[in-house]
Amino acid sequence: MADLNKRLFSAADNLRSKMDASEYKNYLLGLIFYKYLSDKLLEKVVEVADESIDKYDSQAIQTQLYRNILADKEHRDDLMDTLKDTLGYHIEPDYLFNVLTDQAKQNIFQLNDLHKAFIDLSTEYEQFNGLFDDVDLQSKKLGSDDQQRNITITEVLKKLNDVDVMGHNGDVIGDAYEFLIGQFASEAGKKAGEFYTPHEVSDMMAQIVALGQKNKKMFSVYDPTMGSGSLMLNVRNYLNHPESVKYHGQELNTTTYNLAKMNLILHGVDKEDMRLRNADTLNKDWPTDEPYTFDSVLMNPPYSAKWSSDKSFEDDSRFNRYGKLAPKSKADFAFLLHGFYHLKETGAMAIVLPHGVLFRGAAEGVIRKKLLEDGSIYAVIGMPANLFYGTSIPTTVIILKKNRTTRDVLFIDASKEFIKGKNQNKLSKENIDKIVETYKQREDVEKYAHLATFDEIKENEFNLNIPRYVDTFEEEPPVDMAAIGASIKKIRKEKAELESSLYEMISSLQYDEENADWIKGALEVFRHGK
Incomplete structure (x- = not known):
C-alpha cells in the first residue's frame, strides 16, 4: 500500500498544478484501471498458452508471446474467443499499457493511441461504455496544445507503470481513491464522505449484515447510493460462497458511478452478476422488477441532503406506511425508507446517517416512531467523530430488520474508542471486533452498550439519542x-x-x-x- 501511495503521489505531481484534485483523481484512477485490464490480459495469455508465469516473468516477454499467437492464424481466433469468454474483452498488443509506457520512456508516445484504446474498449464492449469519459485526453488543462498534453500524460504513464495492480493486496481502486481523497482533502474532500466509506466502517457494516446469512448459496446485496462500490464488495469477505454474490447498485454522480463499475470489474465481478444504474435513487424507485428485495442493504447516503418531498410520494410504496414524508431539507429518512423497502424479510440493513435522525422531531419523529412501533430498528451504533472524508461530524450506523418478534433496540456507544489521526480518525481491528461482538451478544456492557426495551424507548418519547440509554459519564476523582x-x-x-x-x-x-x-x-x- 505504501508503494501504491508513493507512486500515486508522484504521478499526481504532474497534474496537481494543472487542475484540482477532484479532476486529476479521475485521470489517475482511470489509468490505473486501464493498466489493470492490460496486465490481467497478459497474465491470461500466458495461462491460455499453457506456459509458466515464472518463465514469462516480464511484460515484454508476455507481450511478445501475445503477438506471436496473434500472428498465427490457426491460433489467433481461439485466443481471441477465449479472452472474450473469460475476461469479457481484449486489447490489441499495440495498445497495451506497458507498450504505451515503453513508448513514453522513448519519448515516442502518441496521445491518440491511448485515446483509440479507450474508444475501442468502450464501443466494442458494453461494460466499458462511458467508463473512460472522465479521462479527457483533449482537455486544455493537460496542456495548451497536443504536444504539451502528450508530455503530461507521458510522465503520468511512466509513474504509474510500476504500480503492481495484480499483486496489490486489497482493493486497489478503493485504496487509491482513499489515498487521493485523504492526501488532497483540502482540494477534493468537500463531499468525499458522501461517496466513499472508509474501509474500517465498511468492514464493520459488512460483518454485521452478513451475520446469520454466511451459508447462503446465493446472496444479493444492494446499495442505492453506492459511491465507489466498496461497501457492496466488502460483504463477500464474510460469506462462505463469495463467488455467487449478485451486486445491485445505483449512483447519481456519473463519475462516481463509473468508478464503482471499474471497482467491481477490477474485483472480478462478471457483468452478469452486476446490475448497476446511474440515476437518482429517491426521484424514482429502482429496481421495480424482480429481484427488487435483497439479502443485505448497505448505504452511506449524502447527509441531510435536499429532495423534492413532493406530495406524489405520499402514495409511493416506499414511504406510504410511515405517516409523513421526510422533510425537503433533510432526505435522511427518505434514503433509509427506500433501502428498507428493498430489504428481504430475512435480511439485514446497515445505513450511516448523522445523529439528528435519532432525535429530531416533526415529520422525522413520526417516521421514527412508526419504525420503532414496527420493531424495524434493531440496533443504533454511535461512531467516533471525524471518520469520514469531508465531514468531521460524528455519525451513527443504524441496523434494521423485518418481521421481528420483539421491539427492543441495542444501543452501542463506540464514539470514544478509535485511533486519533492527523486528518482523519480511524477504527482499529480491536475497535471493530468489539462493536461486532457486542452486537452479536446483544447484552448490556457498562458505559458501552445497553439493550433498551420498547417501554423504555416509549418513556423517552421515541427519542433515540444514545446518551439517554448508554451512560458514559466518568466521575471526576475527589479533589484533595x-x-x-x-x-x-x-x-x-x-x-x-x-x-x-x-x-x-x-x-x-x-x-x-x-x-x-x-x-x-x-x-x-x-x-x-x-
Missing part, C-alpha cells in the same frame, strides 16, 4: 483540598524568598546616573510588593 492548600502555601513561600533575593541583588548593584531611575523604580516595585 488540603494538598492543594499546602502546595499554594509552598509556592507563595518560594515566591517571597525569590523576591527577597532579587531585592538584595539589585540593591547591591553599582550603577551610574544614566541607570539610576531604572534601579530606583525596580526597588520601589519590590518594596510595594512586600
Whole structure:
C-alpha cells in the first residue's frame, strides 16, 4: 500500500498544478484501471498458452508471446474467443499499457493511441461504455496544445507503470481513491464522505449484515447510493460462497458511478452478476422488477441532503406506511425508507446517517416512531467523530430488520474508542471486533452498550439519542483540598524568598546616573510588593 501511495503521489505531481484534485483523481484512477485490464490480459495469455508465469516473468516477454499467437492464424481466433469468454474483452498488443509506457520512456508516445484504446474498449464492449469519459485526453488543462498534453500524460504513464495492480493486496481502486481523497482533502474532500466509506466502517457494516446469512448459496446485496462500490464488495469477505454474490447498485454522480463499475470489474465481478444504474435513487424507485428485495442493504447516503418531498410520494410504496414524508431539507429518512423497502424479510440493513435522525422531531419523529412501533430498528451504533472524508461530524450506523418478534433496540456507544489521526480518525481491528461482538451478544456492557426495551424507548418519547440509554459519564476523582492548600502555601513561600533575593541583588548593584531611575523604580516595585 505504501508503494501504491508513493507512486500515486508522484504521478499526481504532474497534474496537481494543472487542475484540482477532484479532476486529476479521475485521470489517475482511470489509468490505473486501464493498466489493470492490460496486465490481467497478459497474465491470461500466458495461462491460455499453457506456459509458466515464472518463465514469462516480464511484460515484454508476455507481450511478445501475445503477438506471436496473434500472428498465427490457426491460433489467433481461439485466443481471441477465449479472452472474450473469460475476461469479457481484449486489447490489441499495440495498445497495451506497458507498450504505451515503453513508448513514453522513448519519448515516442502518441496521445491518440491511448485515446483509440479507450474508444475501442468502450464501443466494442458494453461494460466499458462511458467508463473512460472522465479521462479527457483533449482537455486544455493537460496542456495548451497536443504536444504539451502528450508530455503530461507521458510522465503520468511512466509513474504509474510500476504500480503492481495484480499483486496489490486489497482493493486497489478503493485504496487509491482513499489515498487521493485523504492526501488532497483540502482540494477534493468537500463531499468525499458522501461517496466513499472508509474501509474500517465498511468492514464493520459488512460483518454485521452478513451475520446469520454466511451459508447462503446465493446472496444479493444492494446499495442505492453506492459511491465507489466498496461497501457492496466488502460483504463477500464474510460469506462462505463469495463467488455467487449478485451486486445491485445505483449512483447519481456519473463519475462516481463509473468508478464503482471499474471497482467491481477490477474485483472480478462478471457483468452478469452486476446490475448497476446511474440515476437518482429517491426521484424514482429502482429496481421495480424482480429481484427488487435483497439479502443485505448497505448505504452511506449524502447527509441531510435536499429532495423534492413532493406530495406524489405520499402514495409511493416506499414511504406510504410511515405517516409523513421526510422533510425537503433533510432526505435522511427518505434514503433509509427506500433501502428498507428493498430489504428481504430475512435480511439485514446497515445505513450511516448523522445523529439528528435519532432525535429530531416533526415529520422525522413520526417516521421514527412508526419504525420503532414496527420493531424495524434493531440496533443504533454511535461512531467516533471525524471518520469520514469531508465531514468531521460524528455519525451513527443504524441496523434494521423485518418481521421481528420483539421491539427492543441495542444501543452501542463506540464514539470514544478509535485511533486519533492527523486528518482523519480511524477504527482499529480491536475497535471493530468489539462493536461486532457486542452486537452479536446483544447484552448490556457498562458505559458501552445497553439493550433498551420498547417501554423504555416509549418513556423517552421515541427519542433515540444514545446518551439517554448508554451512560458514559466518568466521575471526576475527589479533589484533595488540603494538598492543594499546602502546595499554594509552598509556592507563595518560594515566591517571597525569590523576591527577597532579587531585592538584595539589585540593591547591591553599582550603577551610574544614566541607570539610576531604572534601579530606583525596580526597588520601589519590590518594596510595594512586600
